[in-house]
Amino acid sequence: MAKFKLDEIDHQILDMLIDNTRIPFTDIAKKLLISAGTVHVRVKKMEEAGIIRGSSLTLDYVKLGYSFIAYVGIFLEKTSQTKFVLERINEIPYVTVAHITTGKFNIFCKVRAQDTKHAKDIIFMIDDIEGVSRTETMISLEESINDKKRLMHKIFQEL
Amino acid sequence: MAKFKLDEIDHQILDMLIDNTRIPFTDIAKKLLISAGTVHVRVKKMEEAGIIRGSSLTLDYVKLGYSFIAYVGIFLEKTSQTKFVLERINEIPYVTVAHITTGKFNIFCKVRAQDTKHAKDIIFMIDDIEGVSRTETMISLEESINDKKRLMHKIFQEL
Amino acid sequence: MAKFKLDEIDHQILDMLIDNTRIPFTDIAKKLLISAGTVHVRVKKMEEAGIIRGSSLTLDYVKLGYSFIAYVGIFLEKTSQTKFVLERINEIPYVTVAHITTGKFNIFCKVRAQDTKHAKDIIFMIDDIEGVSRTETMISLEESINDKKRLMHKIFQEL
Amino acid sequence: MAKFKLDEIDHQILDMLIDNTRIPFTDIAKKLLISAGTVHVRVKKMEEAGIIRGSSLTLDYVKLGYSFIAYVGIFLEKTSQTKFVLERINEIPYVTVAHITTGKFNIFCKVRAQDTKHAKDIIFMIDDIEGVSRTETMISLEESINDKKRLMHKIFQEL
Amino acid sequence: MAKFKLDEIDHQILDMLIDNTRIPFTDIAKKLLISAGTVHVRVKKMEEAGIIRGSSLTLDYVKLGYSFIAYVGIFLEKTSQTKFVLERINEIPYVTVAHITTGKFNIFCKVRAQDTKHAKDIIFMIDDIEGVSRTETMISLEESINDKKRLMHKIFQEL
Amino acid sequence: MAKFKLDEIDHQILDMLIDNTRIPFTDIAKKLLISAGTVHVRVKKMEEAGIIRGSSLTLDYVKLGYSFIAYVGIFLEKTSQTKFVLERINEIPYVTVAHITTGKFNIFCKVRAQDTKHAKDIIFMIDDIEGVSRTETMISLEESINDKKRLMHKIFQEL
Amino acid sequence: MAKFKLDEIDHQILDMLIDNTRIPFTDIAKKLLISAGTVHVRVKKMEEAGIIRGSSLTLDYVKLGYSFIAYVGIFLEKTSQTKFVLERINEIPYVTVAHITTGKFNIFCKVRAQDTKHAKDIIFMIDDIEGVSRTETMISLEESINDKKRLMHKIFQEL
Amino acid sequence: MAKFKLDEIDHQILDMLIDNTRIPFTDIAKKLLISAGTVHVRVKKMEEAGIIRGSSLTLDYVKLGYSFIAYVGIFLEKTSQTKFVLERINEIPYVTVAHITTGKFNIFCKVRAQDTKHAKDIIFMIDDIEGVSRTETMISLEESINDKKRLMHKIFQEL
Secondary structure (H helix, E strand, O other), X not given: OOOOOOOHHHHHHHHHHHHOOOOOHHHXXXXXXXXXXXXXXXXXXXXXXXXXXXXXXXXXXXXXXXXXXXXXXXXXXXXXXXXXXXXXXXXXXXXXXXXXXXXXOOXXXXXXXXXXXXXXXXXXXHHOOOOEEEEEEEEEEEEEEEOOHHHHHHHHHHO | OOOOOOOHHHHHHHHHHHHOOOOOHHHHHHHHOOOHHHHHHHHHHHHHOOOEXXXXXXXXXXXXXXXXXXXXXXXXXXXXXXXXXXXXXXXXXXXXXXXXXXXXXXXXXXXXXXXXXXXXXXXXXXHOOOOEEEEEXXXXXXXXXXXXXXXXXXXXXXX | OOOOXXXXXXXXXXXXXXXXXXXXXXXXXXXXXXXXXXXXXXXXXXXHOOOEEEEEEEEOOOOOOOOEEEEEEEEEOOHHHHHHHHHHHXXXXXXXXXXXXXXXXXXXXXXXXXXHHHHHHHHHHHHOOOOEXXXXXXXXXXXXXXXXXXXXXXXXXXX | OOOOOOXXXXXXXXXXXXXXXXXXXXXXXXXXXXXXXXHHHHHHHHHHOOOEEEEEEEEOOOOOOOOEEEEXXXXXXXXXXXHHHHHHHOOOOOEEEEEEEOEOOOEEEEEEEOOHHHHHHHHHHHHOOOOEEEEEEEEEEEEEEEOOHHHHHHHHHHO | OOOOOOOHHHHHHHHHHHHOOOOOXXXXXXXXXXXXXXXXHHHHHHHHOOOEEEEEEEEOOOOOOOOEEEEEEEEEOOHHHHHHHHHHHHOOOOEEEEEEEOEOOOEEEEXXXXXXXXXXXXXXXXXXXXXXXXXXXXXXXXXXXXXXXHHHHHHHHHO | OOOOOOOHHHHHHHHHHHXXXXXXXXXXXXXXXOOHHHHHHHHHHHHHOOOEEEEEEEEOXXXXXXXXEEEEEEEXXXXXXXXXXXXXXXXXXXXXXXXXXXXXXXXEEEEEEOOHHHHHHHHHHHHOOOOEXXXXXXXXXXXXXXXXXXXXXXXXHHX | OOOOOOOHHHHHHHHHHHHOOOOOHHHHHHHXXXXXXXHHHHHHHHHHOOOEEEEEEEEOOOOOOOOEEEEEEEEEOOHHXXXXXXXXXXXXXXXXXXXXXXXXXOEEEEEEXXXXXXXXXXXXXXXXXXXXXXXXXXXXXXXXXXXXXXXXHHHHHHO | OOOXXXXXHHHHHHXXXXXXXXXXXXXXXXXXXXXXXXXXXXXXXXXXXXXXXXXXEEEOOOOOOOOEEEEEEEEEOXXXXXXXXXXXXXXXXXXXXXXXXXXXXXXXXXXXXXXXXXXXXXXXXXXXXXXXXXXXXXXXXXXXXXXXHXXXXXXXXXX
C-alpha cells in the first residue's frame, strides 16, 4: 500500500481537475505558469499510476425521475457466497455502491430508484439472488451531503 | 417533479460523457454526425436545466492512503437539530455522504479515513457535535462496487 | 365488557350494511321480508347501543396523491406524557391510527403522506412534540390488504 | 399517478359524505343549493374514476367482543413467497391490514382478536403458513386514534 | 371466564392460608368465630372449584446449592412445534416456568442452576431439543422480589 | 455458601411436604416409621436453618380474573437507583417477581394483571417510578409450565 | 471449587513474579529473607497445584504489524456443534480468545489481524466452518487496557 | 508503523521464550549454537525496540476463586468523556481488558469476578462512573480458548 509520490505541481493540477474535470489543459498550464505539454504528461503519469482512475458526470437524479434512495443490508446464507452474490448485484444497475461489512450485515448497498414501487421491485431482485437469506432496508428521506470534493482537496493539502 | 424532456441526441451525448467527461465535443460531434456547436449548445442547455450538475474525478483512495471506509449512524437528541448538525458534519471533509434516514438513525453518513486510528478521530469529531446523542459505526471490509455509470446508462435507455 | 345481544335479523342487516353503507333501508327490508320501519328501528337501536359507531368513506389515496404510508414508532421521555403527546398527534391529520403499545415503542402510529419529502416533514412534526424522545420509521412498500369487511362478516357468523 | 380533477363542489360533497356516508343526496343538494340529480351524477363520476371506492361501517369491536389488537411482523424464508403468503393471510379474516415493508420485517400486519388466547391461535395460523419463517408480535394496550376523517378533510382543503 | 363467587368469609380464610398454608383449621375457625367444620367445608369447596390448586413449599435455593437463575428465550424453527418442544422442556426439572410469548421469542423460560457450568449444560439441553432453532439467555444477578402473597392479598381486597 | 447437611430422612420428609404442604406430621411419621415428634423436630430444624422458608398457596389466577401475564424489562437512568426503584416496585402487588439482570435491562419483572387495560395501568405505574428511564414489555400468550416441584424433587435426589 | 491454601510468603513470591516472570529466584529469596531453594520449592508446589499454569511473553503487536483487533460473535446452527466449531476455531491462530456465552451469540471470540483486508479473510475462515450460521463483528478502535497484573495483585491482597 | 527488522535467530529466540519465559538464556544459547551473551544482547535489543514489552504469569483463576467472566459493553453520555471514563475503569482491577469500539458500544471490557454477586458489584462500579449512561453485560459460560502462543508463533513464521 505504498503511496505514490506526488509533488506540489501535481497537487495543484489535481485541485483544478477536482473542481472541473473538463477544464482545458491550456487553462491549467496558464495558471501554474507551465506548458500545456507538462500538464498533459503529468496527468497521463497519474492515470498510469492509477491515482486518477477516471472521471464521472454528476447528474441530478431527481430531475431524471430517480428521487428514491435506499440502503439495503444483506444477510447471506454463507459468506462463501459473497463473491457470487456481488456478481449478481453488479448486474442490477440501480445498485450504485456495495460493501462487504462488519456488524450484522454481510453486504451493504445503496440503491437509487424512481419511487416506492420501483424500490420494492429492486429489493425483491436482490432478495431473489441465490445465497441471499434476508435483507433489511433503510430509506433516505433526504440526501443532504454527497460531495467528495471536500475530501479530495483535504487529501492534497495533507500530503 | 416534472421530468425535463431529453431527446435521443441528448441521450447519446450523455452516454458518451458518462464514459469520459473529458471527451472533446468535436469527438462527440463526429460520432453523432452533428456539429460541435450543436453538442456545445445541448450540453449547455442540460447544465442550465440542472440535469448535468458537474463532473468529478475518480481517484484511487487506497493509493492516496485512504483505505478505511466506515458508515456512521447518528442519533440526535432532537430532530429539530438536524439542519444544524448537518452543517457541522459538512465541515468535516472526511464525510463524503450524509442522509436523513428512516429506521433507527436520524442521520447516516459515509466516512473515508486513513486507518483505524484516523477513523476513531473522525467518529469522535462527529460525536462531539452539539445535538449528537450517540453514533454507531459499521466498518467496510471491502468496497466491492462503486459505480454510477451502470445506473446512468440505464436511465437513458429507459427514458 | 358484556356483549350486546344481537339476533339473526340484526346480523343480516349488519351484513348488508357492511357491504354497502348506503343501501336504502327499503332494499334491506325487501330482502329480509320485514318492514323498512323495522330495519330503521333496529339500526337505530344498534347505533344507540354503540355497536354501530358510524360509517366512513373508502377513498383511493393514491389517486388523491397520497401514495406514501409509514409506520412510526415513538419513544417517550416519560410515559406520564402519553396522554399529552397523543393529543398533539391527534392534531396532525396525516396520522390516521395511533396505539399505546408493548414492546420497544411507547406509541405506534400510521402515517399517510404524499411522498418521501412530505413523510420527512410529518415525522419531524412528531419528533418535535414535547415529550417525544425519538422515533423509528418503517416504510410500507405496498398496502396489500386493508379490509375490515372480512372480519365484520366473520364476527356475525360467529355470534 | 395523474391526479383526478375535482372542483369545489366535489370537495363539499365529499366533505359531507366523509362525516356521514348515509346522508341523503337531497340533504347534500339542499345545503349546496344544487339539485339532487347533480349530486348523484357527481358522486357516480367520482366512483367511476375510482376516487370513491366504497364505504365501510365503523363498528365498536370492543362491544362485539374483539378487544385485543396486535401488530405482527413476518419474516419470510424468501421474498419470492411474498405474493403466496399474502394470499394465505387474506384467508384469515382477523388480519385487517397487511403491508410489504422495509426494515426488518417482510410483511407487517394488524390483527384483531377476542383475547390473549385467540390472538395466540391467530398468530399460530400465520406462523404455520408455508414460507413464513418467523413472526414477532407487538400488542396494543390502547387504540388511541383510529380516524381517517381528519386526513380526508385535510386532503380536500389542500387540493 | 366466569368468576367463582367467594364471600367475605372465604376471603378471610384464604388470607390466613396465604400467610401460612400449614395453619390448623381450628386456628382459622377460632379467629373467624366459626366452626372448624365450616372452614373445612369451604376450603374443600374452593379446592373443588379449582380456585385453590394446591400449595407449595418455599425452599431457600441458595442454601440448597442452586444460586444461579437464568431466563432463556427460545426461537423455534416452526411454531407448529411449540407443543412438542414444551413437552421436552417439561422433562427438564431445572426449568420452573415456561411461557409462549409475543415479541421476538416463541417460548420464554426460567431456569434455576447450581452455577455457570451447570447453567451451560441446561441451556445446551434446551438447545438440543428438536425444533429449537436458537436460544438467548439473560442472567439474573439478584432475585430481588419473588412473592405472590402481596398479589393474593390484593386480589381478595379487590373482590 | 456452605450446604446444610440433610440426611435421607430429611429428604423423604421434604419430598412429602413438597407434594402437599398440609400433610399432617402423623401421616409423614407413619410412612417413614418414625415418631411424629421426630418429624416435628426435623422440620423445625430445617426451618431454623432457613432451608424451608415457608409455604405458599397455589391459586388459579385465571379463575380469580387475573389471566394476563407480562414480563417487563426496565431501563434505569442510573444503576445507583436500583435499590430505590426495587423498593417502589415492591409496593406494586401485581409485580410478583423482580430480578437485577445482565443484558439490556437493569431490572426484569413479572406482572399479573386482569386484562390489557389493567396491564397498561401497571406498566404506567412502573414507568412513573423516579429513576426509571424506559420499559419494554413482552406478553405471555400462555403460561405453559409453572412448577417448582419437579426441581425440588430433583434437588433432593441429587443431594 | 476448593481454594488452594497459599500463605503470605507464597503471595509475596507471586507478587514479584507477576511483575517480572524472569526475575531470578535468588533475587526473590534475598528480598523475602528466605533461601532460593525455598522459593524454588514453593513455586514448584504452586505449579503442581495448577495455580501457576505458565508464563507468557507480552509482545507489541502493533510493532509486529498486527494493529487490527476485532471481536467476532458467532451464531451456530445447533449448539450441539459447539465443541466441533471450537476445535476448528482453535486451528486459526489469529483467534486468541474464545468463549461460550449467554446473550445472542453462541461463541464470542477475539481476533488479531494485520489490517482490514486480513480481518476480512479471518472472519471468512470462521464463517466457513461447518456449523457456523452467521457472525457479527465489532472492531476495536483502540485497545485502551490490557493488563492482568492489577487483578493478580488484587487477588493476593484479598486472599 | 514501520516494522522492526528481526532475523531468523531473533525468531528462534522468541519462539523459545514464548513457550517458557523463564527458560535460562544458556539453554537458548545451547540450542541455537550461539553464546549466552548473544542471546542476552538480542533479547535486550528487542526489549529496547519495544517488541518485547514484558512477560506475564498465567494463573488459574478458577483455582484462585475467580471463575466468573463477563463482557461489559458501555454506552457513554458523550464520547468526549472516553478518556476520563477509561481512567476510572483502570482503577477497577477486575477489568482486565478495555477497548474503544465501533458498533453500538463506546467502550467494551472484560471483567473477571468471583461469582454472580461479585460480578453485580463490579458492573455497578462501572455503571456509577460519571459519564457512563448504560451498560449491557454478556456472561461467559466457558472460556474455551485463551492462548496467544499460537498467534505469536504464527507471526514469526510469517515474518
